[in-house]
Amino acid sequence: MEAVLAIAIGILVASGVWLLLRPRTFQVIIGLALLSYGVNLFIFAMGRPRTGAPPVLDKAGIVDTSLYADPVPQALVLTAIVISFATTALFLVVMIALRGLTGTDHVDGKEPDR
Amino acid sequence: MTESPDHILIASILIPLVAGALMLFYGETQRRVIAVVSTVAQFIVALELVDMASHHTTSIGLYLLGDWPPPFAIVLVLDRLSALMVLLTSVLALSAVVFAMARWDRRGQHFHSLFQFLLMGLNGAFLTGDLFNLxxxxxxxxxxxxxxxxHGSGTLRVRAGLHYIAMNLAASLLFLIGVSLIYGVTGTLNMADLAVRVPLVAAEQQPLLAAGAAVLGIAFLVKAAMWPLCFWLPITYGAAPPPAAAVFVVLSKVGVYVVLRISSLAFGTAAAQMTGFGAEVLLWGGLATLVFGTVGVLASQGLGRLASCSVLVSSGTLLAVIGISGLGGGSAMIAAALFYLVISTVAISALFLMVELIERGESELAAILTVTAEAYGLGDDDLGEAELRSAGSGPGVPGATTVLGFCFLTCALLIAGVPPLAGFLGKFAMLSAVLSFDDLGKRDIPLIGIAFTAVVIISGLAALIALVREGTRTFWAAEEEELPSVPLVELVPVIVLLALTLGASVKAGPVMDYMEATATSLYHPHVYVRGVLGAETMPEAGK
Structure with a gap:
């Protein structure tokens, strides 16, 4: 599982960085989205994930915490997903505004001289 | 112990949140009233916080959110540094809100709401004691x-804004990576708990911790605009509406604040092998930023650009000083740096407010603004040429040019750091602390000190040249007739800000005492750590 997770994070982040450095706004926003997926998985991975362990304790008094998954990274991921979703939506609005104002989808608002 | 928790700590976060949301239900006039009331309230709370913090010498102010025991939940922590930053924010906010009422808040939607949310974020970032909450x-x-x-739209702003947003989204992702790496290694997000656990990290885990801290640091340094992460700043700040830019000056100090906070807590003298982590990067990065900002100041054609580059100079100076102190410098240089931080922030903020007042008379800017308005289809609304030219509201001030000229001169002296004003005191204290630092150790401190001194003095000279050139062109050039009348509400904030720095020059002694106490407590983080970790929750009702 570790290998699959690591490879997935690597591919997402690599594609994200590549797209982020491209000149078109659409590529940039997709790049940011992919990057945020990669980062979210990364946060999740930092909680040392394992299968079959619940993150929420029962009401059974003292329990063996080693049988449970770490709930903190899962809470962090939830927050990070919400925030990156919102900021990506905001970026989309600005992107469309720039497209409307300049008539091009280049990040600098003008086509490079050829 | 049944004393009530310090609810006032959370007031500076709740007030702007409630005010910002509340004003959505009201019309334009009531919004202004709510904005002013809320900002004044925050200012009073900030004064109270500073008063509280300066009485705490062996303890700190603490607010347990949800009354969970630390380090498991989020805490708000009040010490001298955070109180100082909150006060600085509220002073700048108050002047910017008043300034914006003359015309800027009507140039787009929801200026005051956004402004209050910005203040909420700033106050929260200064007060929180938890990395993820940060x-x-x-x-x-x-x-x-x-x-x-x-705000105000226009091609220039939207283009600058797009770069700004993309840059900050990427930096936020780095922030998350850094936080999760640190959590993975130390198992905590609480800054005080982090200070305890960093020295205990096993040797084989330390590279991972260092990587996490470095990635986290990059996120903050983007905000603080350290070279080479600073290219977005002059464009964005120069294009932002002046009242917003005036508060953005504090935004870049958030990065400096967090760097200072984390390096004092997690990588202070108690951190074993991790002591002084990243200090050299801060030092050389800070010096590079200083040089870059200085060149930028000299090359600036407009005042807005000049003010933005002054932000870089200020950031660079602060980062370099934090770097030197991390290499083993004393607390005296941090105290001086904090003094410089306050003065330079207020002065640059005042300059941003003045930029538009000064350039209003110049047809160039008015033309740009008119084109902007037309492009957005607002040409015949209330953004027309007549409105731009005439005073927005309130009576004009007679002899505005003279008053503005004096304000500009004061600002120039402050930013360049020329005697007798506070800018000079800050720089002088900083340089004397850096140069008199003679604990040689293994490192080349004298050489660094001399290099730093040279760069700071040259940057001051450059700022003086650039500002005087700009001032001569604006106030002494004969071809331009009298500047258009300036309404009182736009002039008063500038004068108040500058008067505050004059006050800080006269009362430099008490102010410096506060800064020294702040720096000493940063050097002895155990008060902070013990204060947070030793906190007790409220006794349950009925027990």
Whole structure:
């Protein structure tokens, strides 16, 4: 599982960085989205994930915490997903505004001289 | 112990949140009233916080959110540094809100709401004692700042805003990576708990911790605009509406604040092998920023650009000093740096407010603004040429040019750091602390000190040249007739800000005492750590 997770994070982040450095706004926003997926998985991975362990304790008094998954990274991921979703939506609005104002989808608002 | 918790700590976060949301239900006039009331309230709370913090010498102010025992939940922590930053924010906010009422808040939607949310994010970022909560407040203030940077719209702003947003989204992702790496290694997000656990990290885990801290640091240094992460700043700040830019000056100090906080807590003298982590990067990066900012100041054609480059100079100076102190410098240089931080922030903020007042008379800017308005289809609304030219509201001030000229001169002296004003005192204290530092150790401190001194003095000279050139062109050039009348509400904030720095020059002794106490407590983080970790929750009702 570790290998699959690591490879997935690597591919997402690599594609994200590549797209982020491209000149078109659409590529940039997709790049940011992919990057945020990669980062979210990364946060999740930092909680040392394992299968079959619940993150929420029962009401059974003292329990063996080693049988449970770490709930903190899962809470962090939830927050990070919400925030990156919102900021990506905001970026989309600005992107469309720039497209409307300049008539091009280049990040600098003008086509490079050829 | 049944004393009530310090609810006032959370007031400076709740007031702007409630005010910002509440004003959505009201019309334009009531919004202004709510904005002013809320900002004044925050100012009073900030004064109270500073008063509280300066009485705490062996303890700190603490607010347990949800009354969970630390380190498991989020805490708000009040010490001298955070109280100082909150006060600085509220002073700048008050002047910017009053300034914006003359015309800027009507140039787009929801200026005051966004502004209040920005303040909420700033206050929260200064007060929080939790790394992930810091991320959340960062996002709050960034989201609001995106809106404010775009306020008034126009191609220039939207293009600058797009770069600004993309840059900060990428930096936020780095922030998350850094936080999760640190959590993975130390198992905590609480800054005080982090200070305890960093020295205990096993040797084989230390590279991972260092990587996490470095990635986290990059996120903050983007905000603080350290070279080479600073190219977005002059464009964005120069294009932002002046009242927003005036508060953005404090935004870049958030990065400096967090760097100072984390390096004092997690990588202070108690951190074993991790002591002084990243200090050299801060030092050389800070020096490079200083040089870059200085060249930028000299090359600036407009006042807005000049003010933005002054932000870089200020950031660079502060980062370099934090770097030197991390290499083993004393607390005296941090105290001086904090003094410089306050003065330079207020002065640059005042300069940003003045930029538009001064350039209003110049047809160039008016033309740009008119074109902007037309492009957005607002040409025949209330953004017309007549409105731009005439006073927005309130009576004009007679002899505005003279008053503005004096304000500009004061600002120039402050930013360049020329005697007798406070800018000089800050720089002098900093340089004397850096040069008199003779604990040689293994490192080349004298050489660094001399290099730093030279760069700071040259940057001051450059600022003086650039500002005087700009001032001569504006106030002494004969071809331009009298500047258009300036309404009182726009002039008063500038004068108040500058008067405050004059007050700081006269009362430099008490102010410096406060800064020294702040720096000493940063050097002895155990008060902070013990204060947070030793906190007790409220006794349950009925027990």
């Amino acid at each position: 991320f959340v407040f960062f996002e709050v203030l960034l989201a609001a700042s995106y809106g404010l940077a775009l």
